[in-house]
Amino acid sequence: ETGVTQSPTHLIKTRGQQVTLRCSSQSGHNTVSWYQQALGQGPQFIFQYYREEENGRGNFPPRFSGLQFPNYSSELNVNALELDDSALYLCASSLGLEQETQYFGPGTRLLVL
Amino acid sequence: QKEVEQDPGPLSVPEGAIVSLNCTYSNSAFQYFMWYRQYSRKGPELLMYTYSSGNKEDGRFTAQVDKSSKYISLFIRDSQPSDSATYLCAMGRNEKLTFGTGTRLTIIP
Numbered sequence: 017e018t019g020v021t022q023s024p025t026h027l028i029k030t031r032g033q034q035v036t037l038r039c040s041s042q043s044g045h046n047t048v049s050w051y052q053q054a055l056g057q058g059p060q061f062i063f064q065y066y067r068e069e070e071n072g073r074g075n076f077p078p079r080f081s082g083l084q085f086p087n088y089s090s091e092l093n094v095n096a097l098e099l100d101d102s103a104l105y106l107c108a109s110s111l112g113l114e115q116e117t118q119y120f121g122p123g124t125r126l127l128v129l
Numbered sequence: 130q131k132e133v134e135q136d137p138g139p140l141s142v143p144e145g146a147i148v149s150l151n152c153t154y155s156n157s158a159f160q161y162f163m164w165y166r167q168y169s170r171k172g173p174e175l176l177m178y179t180y181s182s183g184n185k186e187d188g189r190f191t192a193q194v195d196k197s198s199k200y201i202s203l204f205i206r207d208s209q210p211s212d213s214a215t216y217l218c219a220m221g222r223n224e225k226l227t228f229g230t231g232t233r234l235t236i237i238p
Contacts, residue, residue: 020172049224056137058217058228059173072224106172115161115221120172 020109020121028127029097037092037124041109047071048090049118050082051106059106065090066113102128132156135218135229143237148205152218152229155199159220159227162194164203167215167231176216177203208236 021040029035041048047066051059061074065084079095088109094101104125110118135152142148150164161180165173177192179185185192193202201220205212215231 049226051226051228056230058133058135058219058230059226061225061227064224066224074225108172113224115163115224115226116175116178118175120165120174122170122172 020107020119022105022107022121022124024124025122026125026127028129030129031097031099033097033128034093034095035097035126037094037105037107037126039090039092039107039109039121041088041090041107042119045109045111045117045119046088047110047112048084048088049108049110050090050092051108052076052101053104053106053123055103062092071113097128099128102126130155132227133218133220133229136232137230139233139235141235141237142208144208144210146208146236148203148208148212148234148236150203150205150216150218150232150234152201152220153199154201154220156220156222156227157196157199158222160223161221162192162201163219163221163226164190164192164201165217165219165228166212167217169214173217210236210238212236 049064050062053059063073104123108120164177167173182196191204217231218229
């Protein structure tokens, strides 16, 4: 059984650019949630995908968008990057909508200059 | 006011001590309550999950929820240096999890 993996591990972008982050869910999991964790803060819910459909969204602007593929892997896209987007982006997968089965990946650390 | 309040610490205790970590919340609609442990440069790891008031025990860890006071706690017995990490409380309603800021804990050998 493989765990949740994310790529890349680190990324540096400049303000105004676009970025795509990737997540492979744990084997057997069909739900993926994305979180943003700023330094010294707890993770903030961005959105969740269940069976390729968006299933809920937090307080993030539309320039944060996502996708889930038939194999349940997922992408997070951020357009028009801002300095405040610098954070650790965490992906978590779960079985259905059962939050107690949620496992986090190691995250992608994004720095926007 | 934040929906979930958690003292960021840092908290340092000697090895073997009982650790108490706490969070308060303002949203009575939260349906379930969780505690995560996060080591440096790693993703959070689920420690405890509960959806009712009362105590839930798992090994050295006990989670306590008091819905009437909107207060949750995590107790760690016989603390070990390997317990040194940031502990995050999280509360959920449907698909949305709301996290506290995390408490940084150091267990001193």
